[in-house]
Amino acid sequence: MCEKDEEEGAEEWVPLKVRKQRRMEELRDRLKSKVKRQREGVEAEKLQQFSSGPLSKKSLFEEHFTRDALERKVGEEVRRAEQEEEILRAMTQDMPLQSVAARAHGVVFTESLKTSWRPPRWILERSGEEERAIRQKRRVDVSGEEVPPLVERFEDLKLPGPVLKFLHSRNIVKPSPIQMQGLPVILSGRDMIGVAHTGSGKTVVFVLPIVLFALEEQMKLPLRPEEGPLGLIICPSRELAQQTYDFVNDLCLVLARSGYPPLHPLCLIGGTRMHEQEQAIRYGCHVVVATPGRLIHWLKERKMSLMFCRYLCMDEADRLIDVGFEDEIRTIMDHFVQQRQTVLFSATMPKTIQRFAMSALVRPVEVNVGRAGAASLDVLQEVEYVLDEAKLTYLLECLQKTPPPVLIFCENKSDVDDIHEYLLLKGVEAVCIHGGKDQTDRLASIRAFKAGQKDVLIATDVASKGLDFPKIQHVINFDMPKEIENYVHRIGRTGRGGHTGLATTFINKMCNPNILLDLKQLLIEAKQRVPPFLQTLETDIDLAPMGVDPSFKGCSYCGGLGHRITNCAKAEVARNKQLNIATGVNANSREFRGGGEY
Template sequence: MKDAKLMKLSRAHLAKEEEHESTQDEEEDNNELGPNAHISLLDQHSKLKQEAQARIETVREKQLKEEEKILESVAEKKALMGVAELAKGVEYTDPITTGWRPPRYIIERSEEKHNKLRKKLNIFVEGEDLPPPIKTFKEMKFPKVLLHALKRRGIITPTPIQIQGIPAVLTGRDIIGIAFTGSGKTLVFALPLIMFCLEQEKRLPFVKGEGPYGLIVCPSRELARQTIEVMEYFVKVLEAGGYPVLRYTLCIGGMSVKEQLETIKRGTHILVATPGRLMDMLDKKMVNLDICRYLCLDEADRMIDMGFEEDVRTIFSYFKGQRQTLLFSATMPKKIQNFARSALVKPVTVNVGRAGAASMNVIQEVEYVKQEEKMIRILECLQKTAPPQFRAGDKDVLVATDVASKGLDFADVQHVINFDMPDDIENYVHRIGRTGRCGKTGIATTFINKVCEESLLLDLKHLLIEAKQKVPPFLAALQSENEQYLDMGGEIGCSYCGGLGHRITDCPKLEAMQSKQAQNIGRKDYLASGAADW
């Protein structure tokens, strides 16, 4: 009995020792396999993925903060408002009221239906109390004579920017209009202005020396001439249809001031001008903006980029009351939009596609061509399309500088050739926008080589991807930090210039601007030291 008990205790002790050894062996095995040996591979993968995502979020947040600081440091500190208004603290809180209202059945449509139409047409709109989009010129309540005039020009239905933009302007709202070149932005500000002027003339006819009621400012003489031609066409059509006579004036350099002054003295409803000539005439009191209530800045961002910002601010100071302000462009980076909002009252931002995007009606072909081979290649490229015969019909090739890309409209340009890649991607978008206008398809051929800056080529690469165009292998091979940022789930592009191939931390346009400012500061310091006295 005693032996049996000892044997039982011995077996129990042996079992304990075996269990202890087994535990030790298991621990040793675990130590060899690692601390996560008891966790499944799937769970380990999930944990590692979460940790990696957390690190990416931290990097992205850090980069965003850094970019916000850079944008803040270069943001305009002065509002885009008149000097007198700023000094007096004048602030308008409500938009100008007009007598125009959309048809009742359109007003009664739900916002859901309006949004469905906007989504279908790729219209992005921001602002308070958004006016409804309207699909026909007839529903916009334009006179029959104007509708016939539009049809004679081949304009049957409004374009997306017109569908949302024209109702916004007719209701008196300030707007920022952004759409690709050739999308019909001119009619968005031209047709409502003509209707407003007709209303004013019917109520109380303009007398000598009065006016303008509406002012359109363009960055170049060529664009100003083109705009006045549009105004002239519709004004003459209305006059022939028995409507009151509206007078218009073109104020640009290179023309006789005396002739311009004579038309202004007769009383003018619409004034189309370039900043330089307008500033000169305002300064010399040849023209006043006492009753002007409508201001449009065409190619607004180009005007600010070209150094007309102070001129625009000064022009604002000549207004005697609230004005309806309209800003239009094909490329308008966020920094310009935010800056411009200081001059607007409850603005409506109408954006057809991304600001700075290329027209989808343009087939973009990019070719790698050595500098010495360009002349031979351009002769081959000219064979891609039949000659359009420009204006007079005796020329079929137009050679132009960037001035021709600032909103100018040449009918039936089928092919644009960029002999040299422009200095920035905005100019590229404007250049190729001379073709593919009014719903037609066009071709743009661009020559590039090693002379081009890599940052510009990266912008071009991503612009082609966005427009669903063919990306040649030499562009596809280029990689940027911006693409790594995209892999982290960030937004594409530079918040300063709108280029898609880089971030604001690597923006060549910003770098050039800062370099220019530094040179100016250095020059001021040099002159202030008395070095120029002798």
């Protein structure tokens, strides 16, 4: 019986030929079912393309309701975009950024200034497609008429030998993208707006042409006493003006030692002896680097004239043309008596500032390397949730993340002094600067920090724009700034010149929600880690609406990515200022001024 049972439970033997036929039939059925599923998917996609008609498989009521909802959504977004454009147009200054004499006589320049510089012939012979391919490779976006070609090597710019040696001595061997395009544009005599991330070498772009232009004019007709300047560079802060002057002066000294005619640059900033500045003005100066307040003082005193000035550069131009500085810039413009070449540079350039600046430019060329207001990709951004009472103790832990030098930013002067005193008590070699300190102390602190004599520098936003500190490895934001563009400038003090850096920011629930939303979107754009606290923040505002350019995001006034112009705090301040001006309130009071440097 057992043998019989085992035989009944045994698997039936199937010939090999039959097994192969069955296997082929199974594979054939699988292929048929797969093809059938693919065809059903394609048909479903085709049906989804139809929002109405017999193929949509919807009732007439559903079709009508869906179509009306879509039209309402698009209509609302278009109306919102039109409303924002109207707000932006109302906030943009109608009066052009020109001198009073030029506006009174209706003077309009249509041609750019002529220069003797020409790019090499082989570069001029490049086709338009080749030029576009090179710009796309370097991620350079340009707009304007007859844009000069991009030059990828300093040697091809026909710079003098001492200038090339000077650049090599500062480890500037290969030009950055903004230098590749910006230098040919300015050397060709064209007006320009240059926007590139912090640490990209914008200072070289406007300093080299102004020095070479002054050198050419000096070789043609030497400058006499009390004449000049031939070129003018305006900076929003004293420290930035001093740093730019040092770069210009070093370049002029190198040229003079190589046998070229000596050039005399001059720095005009507040907090320094006016008698020494007056003596330098009487001696004659080729290039002036100044803050608006002190420059206007000497112009009104008639100690200096802009009669021969044909080159004007505004560094950190968005800050110079912003609220609180517009009147000073207009006053300076009134002292120009002939056509000039105007160039503007910044890492953050909102659309309102660009539109307003265009009124002062002739056939301008706009050069963008990345999005205006974007953070540098060479900076690792870390955002920490820290309560106010725990910030000081946690600051010591953050200082141990990297070796010195470290830069700490605060919003208030009192916080700067408190942190400075706390770190000194803990044995940390630290210095501090802010607007309430004497200019001599400010310059001495910066020089000690740059020389490596001090490990930590605590500062307000006076040190956030334009200043170049060597080998900064860590930037700490003790508190979140009131504007996101100040955050971009702060963290831009590290990760410069191709190096990488770290930026740590303290936030908590006391921060402005709009600024935190801007910070969240900025981190997402830079592909950085977003902390859980910021991930919970949501907005019901469509940051990239359907009715406008899909490449446009965020606020069109300040450039923040986390809000729109309709709820922009900075735009609200500007509207209030315009309203107070219209009603006769003094707009020059401390409440409405931007805190410009003298």
